[in-house]
Amino acid sequence: MKYTTFTIAAALSLSAAGWTSAQEQITVNIGSSHPEANIWVYAMKNTFQPEVNRILEEAGGEFQVNWVEAYAGTLYKFTDTREAVMDGIVDVGMVGTVWEGANMPLQNVTYFTPFATSDHKMIIEIFDDLSQNLPELANSWSENGMVHLSSLITDSYDIYATFPVTTMDDLQNRKLNAPGTSANWLQETGATPVDGALTTYYTNIQTGVTEGTLSFASGILPTRVYEVAPELTRVGIGSMYFGGIAANEDFFNGLPEPVQAAFREAARATSVAHGDYVADLAERAMVEMQAAGLTVHELSDAEKTAWVDGLPDIVAPWLDQTGDAGKVVLSAYFDALRERGATPLRNWDEGR
Numbered sequence: 001m002k003y004t005t006f007t008i009a010a011a012l013s014l015s016a017a018g019w020t021s022a023q024e025q026i027t028v029n030i031g032s033s034h035p036e037a038n039i040w041v042y043a044m045k046n047t048f049q050p051e052v053n054r055i056l057e058e059a060g061g062e063f064q065v066n067w068v069e070a071y072a073g074t075l076y077k078f079t080d081t082r083e084a085v086m087d088g089i090v091d092v093g094m095v096g097t098v099w100e101g102a103n104m105p106l107q108n109v110t111y112f113t114p115f116a117t118s119d120h121k122m123i124i125e126i127f128d129d130l131s132q133n134l135p136e137l138a139n140s141w142s143e144n145g146m147v148h149l150s151s152l153i154t155d156s157y158d159i160y161a162t163f164p165v166t167t168m169d170d171l172q173n174r175k176l177n178a179p180g181t182s183a184n185w186l187q188e189t190g191a192t193p194v195d196g197a198l199t200t201y202y203t204n205i206q207t208g209v210t211e212g213t214l215s216f217a218s219g220i221l222p223t224r225v226y227e228v229a230p231e232l233t234r235v236g237i238g239s240m241y242f243g244g245i246a247a248n249e250d251f252f253n254g255l256p257e258p259v260q261a262a263f264r265e266a267a268r269a270t271s272v273a274h275g276d277y278v279a280d281l282a283e284r285a286m287v288e289m290q291a292a293g294l295t296v297h298e299l300s301d302a303e304k305t306a307w308v309d310g311l312p313d314i315v316a317p318w319l320d321q322t323g324d325a326g327k328v329v330l331s332a333y334f335d336a337l338r339e340r341g342a343t344p345l346r347n348w349d350e351g352r
Helices: 042-058 078-086 105-112 120-133 135-143 180-186 198-206 217-223 249-253 257-291 301-310 315-339
Strands: 006-008 024-031 063-070 092-095 146-153 157-161 175-177 192-194 212-215 231-238 241-248 295-298
Touching: 024 042, 042 063, 042 092, 042 146, 042 257, 063 257, 078 092, 078 146, 078 241, 092 146, 105 135, 105 180, 105 241, 105 315, 120 135, 120 146, 120 241, 120 257, 120 315, 135 146, 135 315, 146 249, 146 257, 175 198, 180 192, 180 212, 198 212, 198 217, 217 257, 231 301, 241 249, 241 257, 257 295
Parallel strands: 024 063, 024 092, 175 192, 175 212, 231 295
Antiparallel strands: 006 024, 092 241, 146 241, 157 212, 157 231
């Protein structure tokens, strides 16, 4: 594991008043598997770093951070985000727990409980709280050698396809990109899930491998998938907790207390900025995509209910994997949703 190293300013400045105090220089390696414009990275570069700098400067400037940036996959790819932070390849990084079903399954609770809420800012608020204060989630980060700082989410998943969805019958025998656990959302719908990623959807649909995808506006716009999937059906599958901005635990614990506090405060500002950026980008995406020819449809409440009620108990295998800890996380998540006024279309926590 990589430990924190501090470099004291090489010399103390001599002024008319005498020696000034030393300023402690702290090098922080920060990185991600995705580029800075990506929704999960944007606030790291544009909010977290400058906020840490501002907080430390306003506190008197005793500490100064020297940032060493490694964004856009220059050090590691999306399959290695956990290992990159855990092993100290970077000190702070974007961690996609959605790709860590075996090592961090508790963090994937939202992907096993669809149609809970489309309010992505609510998801951020809930998981900022639970990741720090619910032992099952906090300990999961610590067991993987990391400290959770700020939550990362998606805006709501819908269907982008070559065809509109008016009724559930329209999904029969259709092939849709639905990577990872999102494939569960198509069970008993008649559609066939095909694995993929934002970077593969365009070619998959263009070549006929699939006829559309389950995805979200802020991801579809930059990848231009709407060009080959010009029919959007708003389903409201929901916003998902994707992962977090995290620090290597040994590194974080080795920081002076004022710097730790600055990281925590900056992380809260980063969560707000992330939520705002996703909201703005999703709104702009809809304007730009419709101007480019995207047609928007709304799945009726009756058909949406038929979809939700027709799903098997997709959270059960996740609970089998996660045991008692999973039950605690599931209960805490749905309690937090209801406390904030959300009305999930299916109470996945009932009877657990």
